[in-house]
Amino acid sequence: MSEQPISRQTLPEQTLPARAMSGRALRQLPLRILPAPLLLARRGSLGGRGSAHLIERHARAYRHTWLVLASGFVEPLFYLLSIGVGLGELVGRVKFGGQPVGFTSFVAPALLATSAMNGAIFDSTFNIFFRLKYAKLYDAVLATPMKAGDVALGEISWALIRGGLYACAFMVVMLAMGLVHSAWAVLAIPVALLIGFAFAGAGMAATTFIRSWQDFEYVTLTTLPMFLFSTTFYPLSVYPRPIQLVVDCTPLYQGIALLRGLSLGVVGPGLLWHVLYLAVMGTAGLAVASRRIRKLLLR
Amino acid sequence: MGCPLGVPKYPAGPVIHFELSQALGKVSDVPDPDALIRASGLTKRFGQFTAVDGIDFELRRGEAFGFLGPNGAGKSSTMRMIGCVSPPTGGELTILGLNPVTQGAAIRARLGVVPQEDTLDVELTVRENLLVYGRYFGLSRQVIAERTARLLEFVQLSERANDHVEPLSGGMKRRLTIARSLINEPEILILDEPTTGLDPQARHVVWDRLFRLKQQGVTLILTTHYMDEAEQLCDRLVVMDGGKIAAEGSPRELIDTYSSREVLELRFSTFEHDQAAEKLTAVPADRIEVLADRVLLYVDDGDAAMAGVRGLALEPLTSLVRRSTLEDVFLRLTGRRLEDG
Ligand SMILES: Nc1ncnc2c1ncn2[C@@H]1O[C@H](COP(=O)(O)OP(=O)(O)OP(=O)(O)O)[C@@H](O)[C@H]1O
Ligand SMILES: [Mg+2]
Numbered sequence: 001m002s003e004q005p006i007s008r009q010t011l012p013e014q015t016l017p018a019r020a021m022s023g024r025a026l027r028q029l030p031l032r033i034l035p036a037p038l039l040l041a042r043r044g045s046l047g048g049r050g051s052a053h054l055i056e057r058h059a060r061a062y063r064h065t066w067l068v069l070a071s072g073f074v075e076p077l078f079y080l081l082s083i084g085v086g087l088g089e090l091v092g093r094v095k096f097g098g099q100p101v102g103f104t105s106f107v108a109p110a111l112l113a114t115s116a117m118n119g120a121i122f123d124s125t126f127n128i129f130f131r132l133k134y135a136k137l138y139d140a141v142l143a144t145p146m147k148a149g150d151v152a153l154g155e156i157s158w159a160l161i162r163g164g165l166y167a168c169a170f171m172v173v174m175l176a177m178g179l180v181h182s183a184w185a186v187l188a189i190p191v192a193l194l195i196g197f198a199f200a201g202a203g204m205a206a207t208t209f210i211r212s213w214q215d216f217e218y219v220t221l222t223t224l225p226m227f228l229f230s231t232t233f234y235p236l237s238v239y240p241r242p243i244q245l246v247v248d249c250t251p252l253y254q255g256i257a258l259l260r261g262l263s264l265g266v267v268g269p270g271l272l273w274h275v276l277y278l279a280v281m282g283t284a285g286l287a288v289a290s291r292r293i294r295k296l297l298l299r
Numbered sequence: 300m301g302c303p304l305g306v307p308k309y310p311a312g313p314v315i316h317f318e319l320s321q322a323l324g325k326v327s328d329v330p331d332p333d334a335l336i337r338a339s340g341l342t343k344r345f346g347q348f349t350a351v352d353g354i355d356f357e358l359r360r361g362e363a364f365g366f367l368g369p370n371g372a373g374k375s376s377t378m379r380m381i382g383c384v385s386p387p388t389g390g391e392l393t394i395l396g397l398n399p400v401t402q403g404a405a406i407r408a409r410l411g412v413v414p415q416e417d418t419l420d421v422e423l424t425v426r427e428n429l430l431v432y433g434r435y436f437g438l439s440r441q442v443i444a445e446r447t448a449r450l451l452e453f454v455q456l457s458e459r460a461n462d463h464v465e466p467l468s469g470g471m472k473r474r475l476t477i478a479r480s481l482i483n484e485p486e487i488l489i490l491d492e493p494t495t496g497l498d499p500q501a502r503h504v505v506w507d508r509l510f511r512l513k514q515q516g517v518t519l520i521l522t523t524h525y526m527d528e529a530e531q532l533c534d535r536l537v538v539m540d541g542g543k544i545a546a547e548g549s550p551r552e553l554i555d556t557y558s559s560r561e562v563l564e565l566r567f568s569t570f571e572h573d574q575a576a577e578k579l580t581a582v583p584a585d586r587i588e589v590l591a592d593r594v595l596l597y598v599d600d601g602d603a604a605m606a607g608v609r610g611l612a613l614e615p616l617t618s619l620v621r622r623s624t625l626e627d628v629f630l631r632l633t634g635r636r637l638e639d640g
Contacts, residue, residue, distance in 0.1 A: 053434045060431060061422040140418035142384055144435035144483075145404040298384055299345070 050146040054154030055161065072122075072162065073169050076115035080173070083233070084108055096235060097266035101181070108179045109263040110232040112170050112188065113255035116163050116195040117223065123159035124203030125219050129210055138297055148298065152204060152290035156282075159200035160193050167192035174263070182265025191262065191275075195255035198278040201285025202251070208292035226252040254278055333360050335487055335518055336381060340390030343376045343542075350376040352542035353390060358487070363509075363519040367529045367625060368539035369637050374522035375415050377539075378491045381520065382412050395486065408436060411485030415492050415522075417472050419464045425451070425475060426460040433482040443482065450478040454508060470501025477508060488512065490521040494528060506531055524637050526625035538625075538632055545632040550625055557631045558623035559585045561601035565594045565608065565615040575613050582607040588630055597627070 062069055088103035096106060131137040138151050167189050174180050203219070210216065230252040236244055247253050254274035261267050336358035343351035351373040358364050366374045379385035380392060383403035392399055394406045420428050426447060433443035451457045454474035459467065467475065473493065480488060493509065494502040509532055513519055523529050529536050530550045538545045538553070546553055563584075567575045576589045579596065582604055588595040598604040601620030608615070629637050 050435070050437075053431075053437070056434055057420070057423075057431045060427055061420070064422065135421060136416070136418040137420065139384075139414065140420065140432070141435055143382055143407060143410075143412040143414070143418075144432065145408040145437065146435050147404060298386065 048150060050150030051154030051157055055158050058158045072119050073166050076111050076170055077173060079111050080108060096264060101264055105179045107233060108174050109259035110256045112167060112192055113195055113259045114227050115166055116192040117199045117252055119163040119166055120159045120196040120199035121203045121223055123162060124200040125207045128155055128204055128207045142297055148294035149290040151293055152286055155204060156200045156286055160196050163196035164193050180263055184262040184265055184267050187262050188259055191258050194278045197282035198251055201282035205285040205288035208289060208296060226250050230256055251281055335360055335395055337393045341387055341392050342389035343380060344388040349542055354544045356537055358520055361516050361518055362534045363513050363532050365529045365533035365536035366522040366539050367536050369524055372539040373542040374539060375491050378489055378522060382410060382489055383407050409486045411480035411488040413476050413480045413490040413493055417476050419472060419475060421464050424461050424463055425456055428464060429479055429482055432479045436483040446482055450481055454478040470497050470504060473505055487518045487520060492522055526637060529625055538629055540633045553628045554623045558627040559597035560599050562621050562623055562627060563596040563598055563601045563604045564619040566617045567615050578611050578613060581611060
């Protein structure tokens with residue numbers, strides 16, 4: 001269902017005298033010439049202020065289960081310690097951007113990107129599926145003035161807030177361990193959020209198509225290989241050309257390339273492509289998700 | 300925009316449509332100002348299946364209006380359309396003078412909804428449920444806190460305010476859902492089967508609270524498949540079956556119109572049942588209804604009819620004279636009992 005408060009003006013105005021066309025009515029005139037679907041797209045179909053109330057709800061709910069929040073931070077840290085530090089002893093140095101860098105410094109930004117992905121995926125798939133199908137949370141929400149777009153935007157924002165907290169904590173650890181080599185790294189947090197946005201949007205859109213818990217295998221089947229093969233642990237150059245092209249197209253690779261470039265100070269305009277890729281992915285996911293929520297719940 | 304309701308006659312707020320109607324000289328079409336909801340030809344289809352089949356009704360301010368019907372009658376589908384969470388497939392629907400398709404959020408802000416299945420937030424406490432739900436309406440925390448204290452008192456849950464929702468009994472959850480639906484001080488309260496699944500005592504508590512709300516002037520619209528609930532709570536009701544409205548009126552009017560003053564209920568042993576039913580046609584009655592396990596004689600005077608039954612040398616296992624109820628109205632209108640669904 002779509003909300004379109006403007007439409008109330010469309011009918012009467014044709015019959016009212018011209019003087020009624022002044023002021024507010026006139027300012028709305030250009031809107032009325034737009035085809036209706038465009039109007040709908042303009043009017044908060046991607047969510048609006050109401051999304052803040054859903055974020056508030058989640059913040060309250062997580063007060064009761066703060067341990068779940070903590071685990072999201074601990075996991076990438078364990079990876080960093082075991083693979084980065086442990087394995088780093090054996091591996092030594094890796095060539096990146098023409099220069100040798102320590103293995104731990106090479107892996108750390110990739111782990112940050114991966115944790116941004118995993119956090120966003122977990123929030124936007126398991127949690128949203130549960131709220132959609134079992135907790136009936138959105139049925140309750142949509143009985144109020146909140147709209148489907150508010151739900152989609154609220155959920156994605158919540159995933160980002162959570163992911164942002166983890167990213168900050170992880171960056172602190174990276175700094176403390178001397179794994180950050182460039183001032184560009186200040187951009188790592190917003191980029192981690194962008195990665196979260198992309199995966200939360202896509203994850204949420206995918207979740208609206210999920211029918212049962214078994215379908216979550218597909219989620220794992222997508223994210224795990226990405227984690228293992230998207231240049232997390234070694235540079236793209238180790239692959240033969242055709243596989244390089246495939247990896248080059250995965251969303252996690254965009255995130256890893258961005259964060260690694262920033263953290264190691266290998267920065268060029270080429271990075272903007274990765275930004276664009278992730279931004280489009282998140283926005284498309286958000287749009288699909290709010291449409292699907294509307295379709296699923298407002299029957 | 301593809302409005303499935305066709306072009307609404309008056310999509311605008313009251314001021315604009317008043318001007319418009321004068322401009323067009325169509326004053327006679329100005330809607331009854333007291334009608335909070337007006338539906339005409341309202342239809343809901345799911346694919347090929349028609350769940351609500353062109354129903355007409357009006358809801359007046361301050362009344363308790365009921366939809367009485369068996370499972371699958373289309374009650375919930377109707378409530379969901381009124382709650383602006385299900386776009387109508389056809390017909391016209393105006394709620395509080397607004398169009399539910401284009402102004403859903405504005406309407407929902409002024410409705411209270413108790414859905415058929417509880418949608419309480421099990422990750423939150425009782426108090427938090429009201430707080431969070433009130434926030435969905437954009438209410439300030441202070442306003443919500445004030446109302447929460449009052450509402451929890453009203454539904455007798457003050458002691459459980461800081462408990463989680465999960466361990467509450469079915470009746471408590473229902474009452475909490477009612478409290479939650481009142482957080483925005485709605486102009487219309489929609490209740491979809493408010494007491495289904497509750498034990499008799501819990502039902503009476505809910506009825507009592509709803510009755511008080513009614514006395515406070517809250518407009519209620521409710522569905523039920525319990526005839527006693529409809530009789531207890533509704534000033535006016537429609538009998539709904541197979542997506543259509545079979546009759547409309549106050550409980551008294553419906554009973555007077557569609558049933559006799561009294562009913563004589565007879566139960567015979569299984570092998571006598573059919574034979575007895577045959578013979579009973581000799582007893583003067585408005586109508587005889589032969590059910591699987593009973594025979595109902597619709598008469599003015601049950602005792603006189605019983606004397607007539609004895610005169611036929613029939614010996615029922617049990618006999619009972621009672622007043623007509625909405626159950627009898629439903630049976631008359633649809634040929635089925637309410638519980639049969
Ligand atoms: N989303 C849907 N998709 C398909 N069919 C539906 C949907 N919702 C309801 N129906 C069908 O529409 C009919 C009316 O359903 P509805 O829930 O309105 O009945 P009801 O009167 O509320 O019944 P009950 O007493 O069981 O709650 C049923 O046959 C139901 O199967
Ligand atoms: Mg129902």
